[in-house]
Amino acid sequence: MQSILPLPTQSVKPGTSTGQQFWHSATTDRSEKIIDSFSPADGQLIARVYPSTRSDYDRVIETAQAAFQEWRLVPAPRRGEVVRQMGEQFRQYKRELGTLVSYEMGKSLQEGLGEVQEIIDICDFAVGLSRQLYGLAMHSERPAHRMMEQWHPLGLVGIISAFNFPVAVWSWNAMIAWVCGDVCIWKPSEKTPLTALACQQIITEVLRNNDVPEGVSCLITGGREAGEWLARDPRIALVSATGSTRMGKAVAEAVAGRLGRSLLELGGNNAIIVTEHADLDLAIPAIVFGAVGTAGQRCTTTRRLIVQDTVYDDVKKRLANAYAQVRIGSPLDESYHVGPLIDRQAVQGYQAAVQEIRSAGGRFVVEPGVLDGPGFESGCYVRPCIAEAENHWPVVQRETFAPILYLIRYTTLDEAIELQNGVPQGLSSAIFTLNLREAERFLSVVGSDCGIANVNIGTSGAEIGGAFGGEKETGGGRESGSDAWKAYMRRQTNTINYGTTLPLAQGITFEL
Numbered sequence: 001m002q003s004i005l006p007l008p009t010q011s012v013k014p015g016t017s018t019g020q021q022f023w024h025s026a027t028t029d030r031s032e033k034i035i036d037s038f039s040p041a042d043g044q045l046i047a048r049v050y051p052s053t054r055s056d057y058d059r060v061i062e063t064a065q066a067a068f069q070e071w072r073l074v075p076a077p078r079r080g081e082v083v084r085q086m087g088e089q090f091r092q093y094k095r096e097l098g099t100l101v102s103y104e105m106g107k108s109l110q111e112g113l114g115e116v117q118e119i120i121d122i123c124d125f126a127v128g129l130s131r132q133l134y135g136l137a138m139h140s141e142r143p144a145h146r147m148m149e150q151w152h153p154l155g156l157v158g159i160i161s162a163f164n165f166p167v168a169v170w171s172w173n174a175m176i177a178w179v180c181g182d183v184c185i186w187k188p189s190e191k192t193p194l195t196a197l198a199c200q201q202i203i204t205e206v207l208r209n210n211d212v213p214e215g216v217s218c219l220i221t222g223g224r225e226a227g228e229w230l231a232r233d234p235r236i237a238l239v240s241a242t243g244s245t246r247m248g249k250a251v252a253e254a255v256a257g258r259l260g261r262s263l264l265e266l267g268g269n270n271a272i273i274v275t276e277h278a279d280l281d282l283a284i285p286a287i288v289f290g291a292v293g294t295a296g297q298r299c300t301t302t303r304r305l306i307v308q309d310t311v312y313d314d315v316k317k318r319l320a321n322a323y324a325q326v327r328i329g330s331p332l333d334e335s336y337h338v339g340p341l342i343d344r345q346a347v348q349g350y351q352a353a354v355q356e357i358r359s360a361g362g363r364f365v366v367e368p369g370v371l372d373g374p375g376f377e378s379g380c381y382v383r384p385c386i387a388e389a390e391n392h393w394p395v396v397q398r399e400t401f402a403p404i405l406y407l408i409r410y411t412t413l414d415e416a417i418e419l420q421n422g423v424p425q426g427l428s429s430a431i432f433t434l435n436l437r438e439a440e441r442f443l444s445v446v447g448s449d450c451g452i453a454n455v456n457i458g459t460s461g462a463e464i465g466g467a468f469g470g471e472k473e474t475g476g477g478r479e480s481g482s483d484a485w486k487a488y489m490r491r492q493t494n495t496i497n498y499g500t501t502l503p504l505a506q507g508i509t510f511e512l
């Protein structure tokens, strides 16, 4: 059994007078405001969700603590088997969950399905990993001694996820944490609570069928306050948080204040460098997908394009032509490329950035705008735009979560790399060139300072097999593939003496 708290006896009650669905809770002490989930696709209120109270939270944590005592004893490959079955469930519900992601969050259906595919992929990865949680063995300097390291589970892992990848980022954390032997408490974004509840429902059967103790998979709902409970709570061994740099700094401070562990995946300000040796037939679609995909709301979205002056005009013209083909409309209708922003507040952020670009003297190559009229009633649809800008402008230095692409000109590769690195964030980066020297220089120690650096592919759309995350204000954490699992475990170094004497290290003698 699992906890899908804050709902001690949760049920979906259809059929209110307005036809909306309400998640019900037996708890009556609800001081916090009910969370309304609106679809940015059509502006409809699609559900109302009760936020967890502090007493719900404490009950969840106590249940999770008890669950950890049992779950840590389950052999890792057995835990992997549970995750394998979860992957099967997500395969089965891929279309339904992908559609809900698309409807609640507003990304295109293709991208909603892609997000569920990321869950399936990380499940597969985690299953293999469950037999590969390797520690090293070392040669001891002492005779008849053996040294090795083991990796043990950490305990309770808090997962704070953002609206833009409402389910995939949870799965990167949870699936890996579970095979490592941890238990998880998920606080999804208050903008996308339904997709989170759906994920919990999808895995319920697997948890039940395998007699997984209640509390291995927990969910709390709420806003900033619920995030703070996790960050401040010494019972939470690791807080993995995805979101804005502002949120990440608050989490980092609170967790560091109690010397806990945090794993942060925060803002990006990702650039693509296009050199005169680029294959523009590859570069243009990569740039467009990177800049307009998910309506510019990926942390890996391409926000800056740094183009060599010799090809600048050509790139600018081709991009303007490509943008003219981009179709904006309902994310559920597959004939459109770009859906809405998450809410009207995000639209205001887009408009404020546009205003700031104009005041700074920026010139729009592709004009911005907010769409209205039939199909755009939610007020959340905006035009992806391109502005010629300068890297040092405050608006360019900031991450605006919207489809605004800045065009910046350069002459030498060193200058391009300096521009690319010349922002506070350090998540993703790319270069388009067929010139080996340029590509290798970009990847070298004097090249990109980002956690992700690509050649001839865009900045977004990373595969789950690599470690995902970035440097500087992006927070330094790594999630998902490679050896990111180590963040979810504690390392123990063991020295075993199987001899009959007690030689000391460093040649020290100590005789009684």
Ligand code: UN1
Pocket (backbone or CB within 6 Å): 164, 165, 169, 242, 297, 298, 299, 300, 459, 460, 461, 462, 463
């Ligand atoms: C995010 O935007 O927080 O690399 C995650 C990508 C996706 C994940 C993005 N696989 O664009």
